[in-house]
Amino acid sequence: MAKITMKEVAKLAGVSQPTVSRVINNNPKVDPKIKKRVLDVINEVGYRPNKTAQTLKNTTSKIIGVSMPNLKNPYYISILDNIESQARANNYNIMVSLSRNNPKTEQSNLSSFLDRQVDGVMIIPIQNNDYEFLKKFPVPVLSATWFLEGIDSVAISHYNAGVLAAENLYNSGHTNFAVAGYLHDEKIDGFISGFYSKGITFNNDNFIEMSKNASTPYDYKRAIEDYLSTHETIDASCILATNDQMAFELKKLFESNNINNCEIIGFDDTDISRNQNISSVHQPIEEISKNSFELLLSRINKEETKEDAIHLEYDAVFIKRG
Amino acid sequence: MAKITMKEVAKLAGVSQPTVSRVINNNPKVDPKIKKRVLDVINEVGYRPNKTAQTLKNTTSKIIGVSMPNLKNPYYISILDNIESQARANNYNIMVSLSRNNPKTEQSNLSSFLDRQVDGVMIIPIQNNDYEFLKKFPVPVLSATWFLEGIDSVAISHYNAGVLAAENLYNSGHTNFAVAGYLHDEKIDGFISGFYSKGITFNNDNFIEMSKNASTPYDYKRAIEDYLSTHETIDASCILATNDQMAFELKKLFESNNINNCEIIGFDDTDISRNQNISSVHQPIEEISKNSFELLLSRINKEETKEDAIHLEYDAVFIKRG
DNA sequence: ATGAAAGCGCTAACAA
DNA sequence: TTGTTAGCGCTTTCAT
Numbered sequence: 001m002a003k004i005t006m007k008e009v010a011k012l013a014g015v016s017q018p019t020v021s022r023v024i025n026n027n028p029k030v031d032p033k034i035k036k037r038v039l040d041v042i043n044e045v046g047y048r049p050n051k052t053a054q055t056l057k058n059t060t061s062k063i064i065g066v067s068m069p070n071l072k073n074p075y076y077i078s079i080l081d082n083i084e085s086q087a088r089a090n091n092y093n094i095m096v097s098l099s100r101n102n103p104k105t106e107q108s109n110l111s112s113f114l115d116r117q118v119d120g121v122m123i124i125p126i127q128n129n130d131y132e133f134l135k136k137f138p139v140p141v142l143s144a145t146w147f148l149e150g151i152d153s154v155a156i157s158h159y160n161a162g163v164l165a166a167e168n169l170y171n172s173g174h175t176n177f178a179v180a181g182y183l184h185d186e187k188i189d190g191f192i193s194g195f196y197s198k199g200i201t202f203n204n205d206n207f208i209e210m211s212k213n214a215s216t217p218y219d220y221k222r223a224i225e226d227y228l229s230t231h232e233t234i235d236a237s238c239i240l241a242t243n244d245q246m247a248f249e250l251k252k253l254f255e256s257n258n259i260n261n262c263e264i265i266g267f268d269d270t271d272i273s274r275n276q277n278i279s280s281v282h283q284p285i286e287e288i289s290k291n292s293f294e295l296l297l298s299r300i301n302k303e304e305t306k307e308d309a310i311h312l313e314y315d316a317v318f319i320k321r322g
Numbered sequence: 323m324a325k326i327t328m329k330e331v332a333k334l335a336g337v338s339q340p341t342v343s344r345v346i347n348n349n350p351k352v353d354p355k356i357k358k359r360v361l362d363v364i365n366e367v368g369y370r371p372n373k374t375a376q377t378l379k380n381t382t383s384k385i386i387g388v389s390m391p392n393l394k395n396p397y398y399i400s401i402l403d404n405i406e407s408q409a410r411a412n413n414y415n416i417m418v419s420l421s422r423n424n425p426k427t428e429q430s431n432l433s434s435f436l437d438r439q440v441d442g443v444m445i446i447p448i449q450n451n452d453y454e455f456l457k458k459f460p461v462p463v464l465s466a467t468w469f470l471e472g473i474d475s476v477a478i479s480h481y482n483a484g485v486l487a488a489e490n491l492y493n494s495g496h497t498n499f500a501v502a503g504y505l506h507d508e509k510i511d512g513f514i515s516g517f518y519s520k521g522i523t524f525n526n527d528n529f530i531e532m533s534k535n536a537s538t539p540y541d542y543k544r545a546i547e548d549y550l551s552t553h554e555t556i557d558a559s560c561i562l563a564t565n566d567q568m569a570f571e572l573k574k575l576f577e578s579n580n581i582n583n584c585e586i587i588g589f590d591d592t593d594i595s596r597n598q599n600i601s602s603v604h605q606p607i608e609e610i611s612k613n614s615f616e617l618l619l620s621r622i623n624k625e626e627t628k629e630d631a632i633h634l635e636y637d638a639v640f641i642k643r644g
Numbered sequence: 645a646t647g648a649a650a651g652c653g654c655t656a657a658c659a660a
Numbered sequence: 661t662t663g664t665t666a667g668c669g670c671t672t673t674c675a676t
Binding site for chain 2: 061079084088098115116268
């Protein structure tokens with residue numbers, strides 16, 4: 001059974017092929033009787049328009065390319081979930097590719113999106129990567145969860161989130177803090193600065209440093225153990241971890257090392273911090289997803305005509321636990 | 323800057339457009355000098371073939387449609403992750419849609435895949451749904467993690483996984499068991515049958531039943547509380563939960579109700595059971611993903627010519643913890 | 645080895 | 661209101 005095309009439908013309905021096209025596209029000036037006849041044939045034979053041909057002819061594919069570093073971060077998954085839902089509601093399909101934190105892979109994935117004539121691209125960028133090339137993209141691009149200079153972006157300010165955490169802890173009476181994470185992390189900078197503006201200076205010794213590519217629970221464990229092997233304890237009443245998984249590893253190692261006077265704060269408010277009853281910083285991910293999609297869509301539809309990149313910034317929420 | 327096509331490349335290289343096509347497709351009988359000239363132009367202008375046009379002309383899109391119920395289950399995410407990786411390695415793109423446990427949504431998603439001329443479909447089916455229609459699909463379809471009659475499938479036997487759990491518990495000395503989950507769940511049937519073959523009969527009262535659409539932690543909590551409100555304790559030394567999340571809810575409620583002589587076993591060996599130190603049944607998901615993709619691909623490439631559906635069954639692994 | 649011509653399935657301009 | 665024609669960007673005969 002060969003695939004049925006407009007041509008066959010036309011023949012069966014005794015009309016020309018463009019007339020079938022008009023019926024499909026709800027062109028108003030087609031005779032109701034003919035329309036019915038065509039629709040009957042369509043239903044009878046189960047005809048469905050070839051989207052690829054439509055894409056070639058029109059200049060829109062109704063496909064959005066979604067690129068993210070991985071599927072390890074619950075935030076990314078949540079975004080994917082939300083975007084899929086909105087795409088479906090707007091008759092879009094999504095093509096998904098993972099950059100796996102490799103700029104080369106990401107580049108090639110994005111090129112592939114373009115080759116496939118996607119109408120727009122939603123990207124969760126790789127950290128510390130250069131995205132200058134995105135400015136010259138032939139289709140709208142939107143960055144979610146991180147701001148990209150010159151590119152439409154929807155995210156929280158990680159710096160402000162760090163400040164927020166600091167303020168909450170300061171207000172709870174903490175005057176001596178530590179951090180666990182990567183160098184030059186905005187939220188850590190914000191955290192330190194938040195305390196600083198309360199007159200509390202960061203003690204550089206209170207930094208459990210992770211190497212840039214540390215990402216697994218085991219990586220974190222190793223780094224924390226390294227720290228503890230040279231410090232034996234930590235001179236702080238609270239510590240901010242770059243993410244919940246790291247916070248959990250801290251919790252376990254602090255417990256086994258009898259460090260129990262240091263409150264741990266995670267980041268991202270995932271199931272981990274919820275289950276572990278650890279305070280965490282929450283990103284309003286539904287809001288970010290929703291507005292990301294809408295902004296991207298309005299760019300695609302040229303409803304949003306602002307020349308410059310639009311940055312939508314949301315506030316993080318401190319979730320007090322434990 | 324209009325999008326550049328083969329035609330322009332041809333003009334710039336002073337050759338005909340089909341010659342450019344031959345260069346792109348590595349046709350051996352094109353003069354090396356001309357080939358070089360064309361390739362130079364291609365690089366210079368950054369020409370990339372329009373995949374949509376290729377798809378229309380060829381009869382292959384190099385797209386695989388992936389349909390799954392949701393992104394809540396870590397197994398699904400892991401499959402998505404693995405499939406994306408293999409797709410990329412084989413120059414395929416993936417289109418992702420979520421059925422959200424709604425057969426109507428699933429149907430429409432799958433139709434959309436066909437409209438887009440996908441070369442194959444990988445589906446994680448909705449439980450207890452009718453998939454007779456898949457047998458008539460115009461492209462290869464493969465079901466992952468669940469067996470579908472008449473459809474290529476790659477999964478564990480959930481029944482055998484239940485038996486496996488029962489045998490492990492029996493060998494640890496358990497002679498009195500309970501279950502938490504849905505009616506007619508294969509793994510529960512297997513679990514009961516596993517004990518039965520050791521001469522231990524199921525006490526129907528030891529069944530914490532969930533309604534079919536229970537899926538959130540809160541749903542589970544409610545159902546368990548319901549049970550406990552009418553039973554106050556549970557007369558069993560071990561209990562199998564349908565999934566890890568449910569096992570975790572059991573753990574918390576058992577603790578708060580001072581039920582501490584009942585070992586809890588989860589299912590799926592997710593982060594939850596790992597973090598909570600709960601025994602669980604592990605599906606070899608990398609293996610399932612890998613072989614799913616390979617089988618689907620060999621069907622697409624018509625390398626696998628077996629007429630009947632192929633079912634690849636893997637063994638689950640009991641992970642002893644706690 | 646290369647070009648001319650046809651056509652994949654569709655939409656849109658034009659005529660009638 | 662409908663049919664004829666052209667063309668989206670590409671691949672593949674068929675001649676040369």
